[in-house]
Amino acid sequence: MLRHNRCGEAGAGVIELENVAYSYGGGELLSDISVKLAPGSFHFLTGPSGAGKTTLLKLCYGALMPTAGYVRLFQTDVRSLERDDVALIRRRIGVVHQDVQFLDHLSVRDNVALPLTVSGRHAEAAGPDLTELLGWVGLTNRADAHPPELSGGERQRVALARAVIMSPDVVLADEPTGNIDWDMSQRLLTLLVELNRMGKTVLIATHDLGLIRAAKAQVQARVLRISNRRVQLAGADL
Amino acid sequence: MKFNFGTLRAFVAGDRHAARVVPPSGFTAQLTLFASGAMAFLAVFALALSLASGRLAQRWGDELAGTATIRIVAPQDQLAQQTAAALQVLETTTGVARARALSDAEQQALLAPWFGQDLPLDTLPVPRLIEVVAASQGYDATGLRLRLAAEVPGAVLDDHGRWRAPLVSAAQRLRLLGWVAAALILAAVAAMVTLAANAALAANAQVVAVLRLVGATDGYIAQAFVRRFTLRALAGSCVGVVLGLAAVWLLPSGGDVPGILTGIGFQGIGWLVPLTLPIISAAVALLATAFAASRALRTLS
Numbered sequence: 001m002l003r004h005n006r007c008g009e010a011g012a013g014v015i016e017l018e019n020v021a022y023s024y025g026g027g028e029l030l031s032d033i034s035v036k037l038a039p040g041s042f043h044f045l046t047g048p049s050g051a052g053k054t055t056l057l058k059l060c061y062g063a064l065m066p067t068a069g070y071v072r073l074f075q076t077d078v079r080s081l082e083r084d085d086v087a088l089i090r091r092r093i094g095v096v097h098q099d100v101q102f103l104d105h106l107s108v109r110d111n112v113a114l115p116l117t118v119s120g121r122h123a124e125a126a127g128p129d130l131t132e133l134l135g136w137v138g139l140t141n142r143a144d145a146h147p148p149e150l151s152g153g154e155r156q157r158v159a160l161a162r163a164v165i166m167s168p169d170v171v172l173a174d175e176p177t178g179n180i181d182w183d184m185s186q187r188l189l190t191l192l193v194e195l196n197r198m199g200k201t202v203l204i205a206t207h208d209l210g211l212i213r214a215a216k217a218q219v220q221a222r223v224l225r226i227s228n229r230r231v232q233l234a235g236a237d238l
Numbered sequence: 239m240k241f242n243f244g245t246l247r248a249f250v251a252g253d254r255h256a257a258r259v260v261p262p263s264g265f266t267a268q269l270t271l272f273a274s275g276a277m278a279f280l281a282v283f284a285l286a287l288s289l290a291s292g293r294l295a296q297r298w299g300d301e302l303a304g305t306a307t308i309r310i311v312a313p314q315d316q317l318a319q320q321t322a323a324a325l326q327v328l329e330t331t332t333g334v335a336r337a338r339a340l341s342d343a344e345q346q347a348l349l350a351p352w353f354g355q356d357l358p359l360d361t362l363p364v365p366r367l368i369e370v371v372a373a374s375q376g377y378d379a380t381g382l383r384l385r386l387a388a389e390v391p392g393a394v395l396d397d398h399g400r401w402r403a404p405l406v407s408a409a410q411r412l413r414l415l416g417w418v419a420a421a422l423i424l425a426a427v428a429a430m431v432t433l434a435a436n437a438a439l440a441a442n443a444q445v446v447a448v449l450r451l452v453g454a455t456d457g458y459i460a461q462a463f464v465r466r467f468t469l470r471a472l473a474g475s476c477v478g479v480v481l482g483l484a485a486v487w488l489l490p491s492g493g494d495v496p497g498i499l500t501g502i503g504f505q506g507i508g509w510l511v512p513l514t515l516p517i518i519s520a521a522v523a524l525l526a527t528a529f530a531a532s533r534a535l536r537t538l539s
Binding site: 063083084087088090091095097101102103104105106110114115117118119162166 | 256258259261262444445447448449450451452453454455456457458
């Protein structure tokens, strides 16, 4: 059951989309999207393949600019930001990408520390927090391996560790369980739920309804569904 | 990308972490090293040619500007008399430091390249030559010509201006050509580095995407590429300059004989001029890569 077209909570959101449209190649991919992610909330974004989940996620971290409407990241309109300002805001948003991207010539440890490295926090990149983080995702023994040597599940966990190493306010995950088995999916979900309990806002784009059901058993999650270029809040049937 | 003082300071200070985020690319690295080395080698020769031409122009200009020749063309029986009269005129001419008639042996030596050593000078109507050396303030050539015309009818003053000017002009143009060649070589370095940097950025589009995903600014990304290409250009140029200087040093020297082919090289402080090439090459590479990176990062989404 689909309910209303304006999705989110009252009050200021960490990420807000207001009447957003996005067009590409003459066609409109997203239309009149209004979403507000409140601090500490947990959202799923679902919909069929090609519906625009990844596009919406990219709008949420400033990788794409809306063709209409407003995207506000931490109360700042992305249109008013310079490219470097978007980069600085992105440090507050951890992203686990659908096709997990790493620097293959660097070790797992260096890849996880990359957000610290690019922000000039070199000392922390070699500090105990990093070791602890690798332990949290269960990859302590793979710290010196290189990304091509990792399995799909290990890559997703490395991506999650990298996404959270800056202690971001928001974690966005695009099909994080797309290429991994059910057990590993549950393990990743547990990590994401744990992050949410630490106060992080979490938005997961997925078409895996089983994952959504499993999450709803652990956390109060809202489910947003993309259909016909619009986002609607999905009902309790999910 | 804003390439400001902060970026430059960070570049000079160095950031080994930033340098590591770009994967080592063997082929473009070797290509940049080789090309900048070869260009520096050629630039050393262009500078050597330019500086040698400059010296030659200076030498011809200085030596010939201060001298003149008076030719006494008269019947044999009047030759000595007119020569003495001309020397007397020269003695009383302001701005003439000294003047002397060339001896028969000296005139024979001058003609020897064309007529051989055994030329019977006394049987030929060869004019007597007087060498005139001007004082530092110079003399009035027009006034001297008028006095000679009045007092020594067979005397013709040749102040070398007619053939000195084109020679000095040619040497000066050759010097300019050398500098233009050096400038073109540096422009070629800039073009080559721009192309290589563009290729490297395009080949590393995935790396750029990852860096942006984790919050790297364009300045940070560009810095990694700029530093890499600048250091390669610097290293290549150092090798090229050393080899170029060695090659110039090994060129055969003509001693004191002022010649283009035997005079190519550096003298004194001139040896320091090529040492600026690696720094200039590195600066050119820095600007070229910064420009290329700035453009490429705008287009890489």
